[in-house]
Each structure stands twice: as structure tokens, then as C-alpha cells.
Amino acid sequence: MGASSSRRRRDDYYPPPHHYPPPPPPHHHHHPPPPPPPHHRPPPPPPPSSYYYHPHPPPPHAYHGPWHPAPAPPPQQPQPTALTGPPPEFVEHQQAQKVKNYVNLHKDTIRLVPDGADPERRLVAFTFDAITDGSVTIYYFATEGKDCSFSSVYPELQTPTKIPFEKGLAQRFIQPSGSGVDLGFFSLDELSSSSGEVFPLVVYAEAYPSPEEGGPSVNATRAQITLAVLEKHNNDLQVKVMKQILWIDGVRYELQEIFGLVNSTEADVADADADDTGKECVICLSEPRDTAVMPCRHLCLCSECAKTLRFQSNKCPICRQPVEKLMEIKVRSPGP
Structure with missing residues (x-):
């Protein structure tokens, strides 16, 4: 029994550590910090955070009964997600209306040439196609009026006259001598801009179809109007077409090129x-x-x-x- 007790003490015995931690510095015991100087002020109030304040009292604790597990919901099949983005905006689909054009001015051929009788004046020249007879009227600094009619803002500058032509393809037109205008009186800004819907040059080509070619409304106007400005290149004025208008049976169309x-x-x-x-x-x-x-x-x-x-x-x-x-x-x- 004595041996058993001695063995139990030996089992509970743990050897001391090899080294002990160093003692604290001497000033921790012999030199305590000096007390604060006395003062006669009242103690400061506690900070506001130490007070309990709440605008609403806490809700009472609800009693919860014994917990019973709820039945698991049935598994749901994942919904397929669409990979496409938002639908595009609706695009209108129209069918072009066929309109018969009786006269066509090749806008890339229009130019100004000097008048042989008066080199200071310029004459309008171009190539055109016509399937009926008609006439051409040249306007300078003209504006558009009612029913696609044009008039010059400087009536004293020139009196517009109708120059007749016959039907035919690839015809060359040149303004008669003496009917041109001396453009040297105008500044380059006036000639090269179409501000205020006033165009420096307007070519009004009108067709006169015969009763067999005109259809139900023979007396209606059928014309192609070319609106242009004048720009200076290499000390010479060149024509730049801004747009072309087609006036057929009281309906105004603006011509546009189709690529392809x-x-x-x-x-x-x-x-x-x-x-x-x-x-x-x-x-x-x-x-x-x-x-x-x-x-x-x-x-x-x-x-x-x-x-x-x-x-x-x-x-x-x-x-x-x-x-x-x-x-x-x-x-x-x-x-x-």
C-alpha cells in the first residue's frame, strides 16, 4: 500500500521549469507613480453614452414553444435562362412607291463656264436626260415657296426665263449668252452657304408630257429641281449640289442616292x-x-x-x- 501511494505521487510530480521569468524592474515596487494634485472642482458628469436612452422600449420577449421541424418543400426544376439580350427595337418595313421621272439632271456634270461675250459673267452648263419636251429655268439666290415654286430674293439681279429643250438622252445644256450673272458682286460666304433656305443656284427642269404620256392629270407640274451652292477651288467657282427635289402631281419628293x-x-x-x-x-x-x-x-x-x-x-x-x-x-x- 505504501508503495502504491509513493508510485501515485511520482506520477503526479512534474519537474520545475529550467528557467523562471525575470522579476519585474525595481521601480515597479519601490517608485509608484505620484498621485495627481488635489483640486476642488466637482467631478465631471458621466458621458451621454453611459445613460440608457431609447425612444421606444424594447419589445417583450415572445414565448416560443417547442420546435418542430417543418416539412421540406418539394424540389423545383431550374428554369431555363435565355441567352439572348433584350429584344431590338421594332424596325418599320416599307415598300418603295414607283414614281416616273420625266427629266433627270446629272448632278455630277453641272458646272459654271465663262460667257464668251462677257467673261465676267458665268453660264450654267450640265448634262441631262428627258423623255418628253420641257424647259429649264435658272435662278440665282432663290428660295422655295408654295407648291415647290422658286423666286429670287434679288429680282433686279436677273429675270428668270424658261429655256426650252426637246426630249433625248445625254443632252448637253448651256445657258444662253447674256443671261448669266456676274457673281463678283457677292462674297464667298454668300455663295458657299445656304443659310435661311436661300440657295445661290437653283436649276428648275420642267417636263411637258404629251396627253398620251401624261396620264390622268396632264396639266399637273412634273419637275426636277436641283439646289446648289458655289465653292471656290483653284481660284475658280465650282458647283456643289446640296439636294434634288422631284415635284410630281402635287407631291414633293427629295431624291437620295441608294448605294448598291x-x-x-x-x-x-x-x-x-x-x-x-x-x-x-x-x-x-x-x-x-x-x-x-x-x-x-x-x-x-x-x-x-x-x-x-x-x-x-x-x-x-x-x-x-x-x-x-x-x-x-x-x-x-x-x-x-
Whole structure:
């Protein structure tokens, strides 16, 4: 029994550590900090945070009964998420209305030439096509009035006169000598700007169709109006066309170029026979192009792909500009 007790003491015995921590410095015991100097001020009030303040008393503790686990809800199938973005804006799809133009001025050929009788004056010259007889009227510094009529803001400068022409293709027109204007009286800013809807140069080409060609309203006006400004290049005035207007049976149309539209001239027909590439829809690459994207005016789609594009995108496939509407243009294919 004695041996058992001695063994138990040996089991509970732990040897002392090899080193003890150093004692604290002497000033901790022999030099306590001096007391603060006495003062006779009242003790400061406790900080506001020590007070308990709450605008509303705490709610009473609710009694909770024994806890019973609620039945687990049935598993739900995950809903498929659409990978597409927000739907594009709706794009209007229109069909172009066919309008017969009786006279057409080639706007890239219009220019000013000096008058042989008076070199200070300038005469207007250009190339045009006409399927009927008609007349040309030249206006300087003119503004548009009612029913697409024009009048000069300087009536003393020139008296507009109608110059007749006969029907024919690729005709050359030149203003009669003596009917031009000396433009040296005007500043370059006046000649090169169209501010206030006053255009320095207006060419009014009017057609006179015969009763067989005119249709139901023979007496209605059919004209093409070219509005231009004059810019100085290499010490000479050059014509810059701003826009062209078509006035047919009391309706005003503003002409715009369509990029990709094939002309039906004989030269283009010969080129089409030699090489017919580049005229297919840029989406399906099989159907001919017959729909233009507005306002960029790229003729690059077929009618079926244009209908699909209305609900999938609002960007032009060529220039990526926003699409406001689609214009379907039925182009007659040349015969064999």
C-alpha cells in the first residue's frame, strides 16, 4: 500500500521549469507613480453614452414553444435562362412607291463656264436626260415657296426665263449668252452657304408630257429641281449640289442616292452579263438585293432577310449604323 501511494505521487510530480521569468524592474515596487494634485472642482458628469436612452422600449420577449421541424418543400426544376439580350427595337418595313421621272439632271456634270461675250459673267452648263419636251429655268439666290415654286430674293439681279429643250438622252445644256450673272458682286460666304433656305443656284427642269404620256392629270407640274451652292477651288467657282427635289402631281419628293442599286443602262447590262457577283443579299448570299436600309441607304438585303432583321437587330449589316426603317425597292431585271 505504501508503495502504491509513493508510485501515485511520482506520477503526479512534474519537474520545475529550467528557467523562471525575470522579476519585474525595481521601480515597479519601490517608485509608484505620484498621485495627481488635489483640486476642488466637482467631478465631471458621466458621458451621454453611459445613460440608457431609447425612444421606444424594447419589445417583450415572445414565448416560443417547442420546435418542430417543418416539412421540406418539394424540389423545383431550374428554369431555363435565355441567352439572348433584350429584344431590338421594332424596325418599320416599307415598300418603295414607283414614281416616273420625266427629266433627270446629272448632278455630277453641272458646272459654271465663262460667257464668251462677257467673261465676267458665268453660264450654267450640265448634262441631262428627258423623255418628253420641257424647259429649264435658272435662278440665282432663290428660295422655295408654295407648291415647290422658286423666286429670287434679288429680282433686279436677273429675270428668270424658261429655256426650252426637246426630249433625248445625254443632252448637253448651256445657258444662253447674256443671261448669266456676274457673281463678283457677292462674297464667298454668300455663295458657299445656304443659310435661311436661300440657295445661290437653283436649276428648275420642267417636263411637258404629251396627253398620251401624261396620264390622268396632264396639266399637273412634273419637275426636277436641283439646289446648289458655289465653292471656290483653284481660284475658280465650282458647283456643289446640296439636294434634288422631284415635284410630281402635287407631291414633293427629295431624291437620295441608294448605294448598291444597279442602273439599267446598256453598259451596266453588259457588265452584269460578264460578272454578276456582288449583287446578292449579304445575309443569305443567294437572293438578289431589293431592300435598302435607311437612313444610311445601303441596298444590301433581300425581302425575306429584311423581315427577319426587323426582329433580331437594328444595325445595318454594312456600316453598323442604327436602322430607322427598311425600304423595299423592286428592281426590274434586264431581259435576255
